[in-house]
Amino acid sequence: MFRISQYMRELAHAEKTGHYPEAVHARRGSGGAPGPVVIWNLIRRCNLTCKHCYALSADHDYEGELSTSEVFGVMDDLKDYRVPVLILSGGEPLMRPDIFEIAERAKAMKFYTGLSTNGTLIDEAMADRVAATGFDYVGISLDGLRETHDHFRRLEGAFERSLAAVRHLHARSVKVGLRFTMTAMNAHDLPALLDLMRAEQVDKFYFSHLNYAGRGNIHRGKDAQFQATRNALDMLFERAWQAALEGREEDYVTGNNDADGPYLSQWVRARMPQWEAPLRERLVAWGGNSSGVNVANIDNLGSVHPDTMWWHHDLGNVRQRPFSAIWSDTSEPLMAGLKAHPRPVGGRCAQCHYFDLCGGNTRVRAQQLTGDAWAEDPGCYLRDDEIGLAAGSDASRVAVTPFRNARQTIRIVAGETHV
Template sequence: MFRLSNLIKSTLENQKSRSLDGSIIIWNMTNRCNLLCHHCYSKASANEKETLALKDILDTIPKLKTAGVNFVIFSGGEPLLRKDIFEIAQAMKDNKIMTYLSTNGTYITEKNAQKIIDTFNYIGISIDGIGEVHDYFRGQKGSYDRSINAIKIIQNMGGNAGIRFTITKETESSFYDIFKLSEELNVNKIYISHLVYSGRGEENLKIDISKEKRKEYVDFMIKKAFYYYENKKDIDIVTGNMEMDAIMLLKEFEEKYPDFVEPLKQRLKSWGGNSAGKRLGNMDWNGFVKPDPFFPKIIGNYLEKDFDKVWLDKSNELLVKLREFPRKLKGKCEDCKYLDICNGGSRSRAYAISGDLWEEDPSCYLTLEEIKG
């Protein structure tokens, strides 16, 4: 996760930047979902059965804290399909763990919205295109209107829900309009996710955009983030699954604010780029633990072995290699002068294309000339 807007503001104003204190876990507590999204890494559907017992979840929560986890993103499937979701979230709060809700929004109503606002520290609602683009990508007609209505319900009750958008060939026609929509709705955060090849995202590899288009969109996001900052517009832009975006920001600073390049560079090195298996992890509805939601390999099972024992296992060779900084990687990453900023990007994408976890991220849009030392 790359907090683009926050880094611009904190660097130019010499403030402490938001940093992740401890690890963040994306917990897929269910694989049930009412939608059939084309990019879904868990291949969730309405036909899935609930497999994860409440007791197992409650027993695991204290182990998260022991392992240094301070943030949990409730994900799925659709997490609001769990009838015990508020009990689970309260148990997280009791253990001083912040809770984020990642939802398609279709189950947010005037009856439960206030409880959602009071329970979760952040609410992210997926909007993957305008109107029919969203409906097609998410596999259900009318889902766009229901998701937009969810944002409005949350806002009318005093909360604020951010928009989550994934860039693919099927959604890119709405890319620029997503920012217009965010401004019209006055949301406080836009999270733009780059596609990772996993689940249905792997099956639909053909829907990924070109490197040239990706670079164009990242350039737009950076310029838009500067525009929001300079015009005091309270909208955060955050990008996900493409740590090379940080290098693009650094290059923009070299042009726009050369006196702040070194301070920014130090912040970016402290941020550390891709943190799968270190400050980011994933737990699923079958108990499996992975370094990130898209990762092709499992490091343990929290239903068979306490989560803290899995996450803090110093004998796990995969975790040891993932936690090296910077990682020892192949391809163009090997001699990249920015490796200590992006940390090589997605290992999941590297594996999906090459079969080698330690190859270069195939989605890196930077040229050899741009990254040579």
């Protein structure tokens, strides 16, 4: 996750005081560094069949999902491994009968506990339960205004139900965020959705770049083009900057494209060049892509993945080995590469002078398009001349081609990928 507002507040402080603020370092206990944020798809069933769903969910039961007692056992291991955050997701997590029992235990164990939901099931009674459980944060997906959102979610009335959920939760003082995944089919609604966020006094706006997983991979041919992506980031940067200057308690964050860090560095260079160097230090410390390092995923069957977009690559299953053992195992080739510093990436990513900021960006896009997890990320929207390469050489880049329903067997060994 790229925390735009955090950096904008630091820049606003620097502009006001003439000094860039000192970095705030989290306290680390004697047990060493904390474990990763865990996004946990507790259930695959969903009442919607969204066009960009990475889990390919549908409204029916899926066999073999973890039982309540199995979930509790995994939670004990996660706590011992110093995992700080659990994001309870799906499918639609509110369709899991024991979701509140799981969430209440997570809160009792002092995990920061989030809920990722489409919001359509949150009426006033459900909002009461969510509020009583004490979730630290609830993220609700909106893909645009009414017509666009209902089209994406394949359900007439989905927008009104999700917006009602935002209002129900806000009335109960639950911290709520909107999640928006941009493609060429909904980019036009971003300005209005940002206005809606402010009108509804929503706490956070999460802008997700399309990642090529599940239905998002099938629809990758409709991914937003690079200029549309840049326009969207310009809009988010300006909105977050003005919010920081005005002291608004709004958070703007992005995900699934770590070129956002270098792009912010360029934005600052053009407007406040005196702060580019200290900002770059912050961005290097951030380090870019966190897959396999600071963010992890457990799916509904207990399989562990480097993040939610890697469901086609299992690292192990918590029924056979503890999560802590799976996550620490660098004999697994993909994990060895993801945890390597620097990562063994190739192409333009390896030559980019922002490599220490973004870490080579999102590996799953490269793997889905080329079969090579270490190829350049085709979703990077920066031009070659902006990243230190010869101007005009972009023509040789990996192109985003439409999905073809052809099965491939992909084997990753020692930094190499074999198809």
